Amino acid sequence: MFYWFLKWIALGPLLRVVFRPQVEGSESVPDEGAAILASNHLSYADWLFMPLTLPRRVTFVAKAEYFTTPGVKGRLQRLFFSGAGQVPIDRSGADAAAGALMSAKKVLGEGGLFGIYPEGTRSHDGRLYRGRTGVARLALETGVPVIPTAVVGTDVVAPPGKKFGSFTRPVVRFGRPLDFSRYAGMENDRYILRAITDEIMYEIMRLSGQEYVDKYAGVAKEEAKRAEAEAKRLESEAETAEEQKKAS
Template identity: 65%
Template sequence: MLYWLLKYILLGPWLRLIWRPQVEGRDNVPESGAAIIASNHLSFSDSIFMPLMVKRKVTFVAKAEYFTGKGIKGWLVKMFFVGTGTIPVDRSGGRAAQAALDTQLRVLREGNLAGIYPEGTRSPDGRLYRGKTGVARLALESGAPVIPVVMLNADEIQPPGKIIPKIQRVKIRFGRPLDFGRYAGMAGDRFVERAITDEIMYELMELSGREYVDIYAQKVKTQQSKTAPTPTDTGAEPPPAPVAV
């Protein structure tokens, strides 16, 4: 109920009015039946604008910590994720990835739309990175088609670290459904799953026109965090020590 209230009354109409989304290929999303919506990931706002442009509900998963925050901020974050149809998943321990896949498989087996970011995290620099094979496992185990979709300028509207999006027309492009029925019964074959994932990433590259980098985005983020300048590196004064009281 909250999802539909936000999408069609409280949030959706205002987002359409202010950001005037320009959408190509929306008819590629089936009106009924299971399908996987596989998107590039440029910005936090991807999870707001893309589902808004689909007539049906698109279900993503997110770590359970987003639903257990304290205070007003925690409540607002929880309401946002609940209102956008996101399902909490316990991502602690060694079965975190499997828990997320199991949840999305349930969504697909109920005949609904499951959303996924194959890169696994937001791009650190706007380029498209190597996809993780979870999207292929979903396609093989569910038999659902994969609908590639690209956010064309979300990183311009809301760059990393920016809380309030810039007022600029949102551009989104949906590609034709990808059918992997020729690989039926081959779930668990890592070579097949890699081939499927690479095919999906190639479609995202073609649709977006973004440069593709054949390494995982998370690896780049980890490297960047290790080489980030310290106050001493930049010549700035170090922050003051906390005052004892």
């Protein structure tokens, strides 16, 4: 019940008035019944704007810390994230992926909409990265359709590393539902899982217009950090050499 208060009475109208998000293809999302919404991930604001364009609740997994922090802050966090359609998952342990899968299967088993970001983390440069196969395994184990989804402009509203950027009208696009029932019983075949995931990512790329990089986002982020650190080191060495040259 608090979710609907949050969405329609408090946060929803404010976001609609300020940002006026646009939606395309919402008819692809069923009025009832389970479905997986597989989306690109540009900003922490994605999970606010995407569900806002639908009349149904969309559930995502969130860090367990949001639900276990003690004190008044912890209670407010739990109220907010629970009301906004989040369910907890501990991503720190070896079984985090399995825990996320179980949480998702419970939501889908109850006929809900489950939102997932196949890239696994936000894109640091606006490009679309290789999807992880958990979304394919989830689709095969539950037998529900996957609806490719693209959010555009949220990285302008809330760029990586910043709480707020600038005003724009985010766009949410829903593609045609993808049915993978032809692969039923093959959820342990890694080649099938990769093929399904790549098909989903292709549809997301088509909807979002992003450049695709066949590399995991987490790997790309680490490479970018190392390259930035190396550039700073070289710059520092060059400045030191220039100072030494002037001193001599």
